[in-house]
Amino acid sequence: MKLRRRTALLAVALGAGSARAALHEVAIRDMRFEPELLRIRVGDTVRWTNREKRTSHSLLFKGQPESERLFPGESLERRFDQDGEFDYFCGPHPEMKGRVVVE
Numbered sequence: 381m382k383l384r385r386r387t388a389l390l391a392v393a394l395g396a397g398s399a400r401a402a403l404h405e406v407a408i409r410d411m412r413f414e415p416e417l418l419r420i421r422v423g424d425t426v427r428w429t430n431r432e433k434r435t436s437h438s439l440l441f442k443g444q445p446e447s448e449r450l451f452p453g454e455s456l457e458r459r460f461d462q463d464g465e466f467d468y469f470c471g472p473h474p475e476m477k478g479r480v481v482v483e
């Protein structure tokens with residue numbers, strides 16, 4: 381009986397934790413966004429970090445100005461407050477593509 385109650389409390393605690401906004405990491409490495417497809421929740425933040433040795437990159441979302449260049453070791457964060465599918469690519473290397481799906 382006691383054990384069952386403790387399990388229920390744990391479930392409530394986990395539920396509360398998953399409702400909080402999360403931070404998701406995307407690495408920029410070997411001329412790719414890793415992962416290319418990211419599924420997140422409304423209110424979550426994504427952090428892109430350039431893990432290259434010498435190449436700089438940028439982020440360009442459709443309909444928005446290009447970000448500043450990210451040099452190796454630098455990061456950029458963006459919070460997503462609306463649901464939808466957000467495609468982006470790298471300004472100097474348009475073949476580098478990624479997508480954030482906000483649910």
Ligand SMILES: [Cu+2]
Nearest residue numbers: 437438470473
């Ligand atoms: Cu690039």
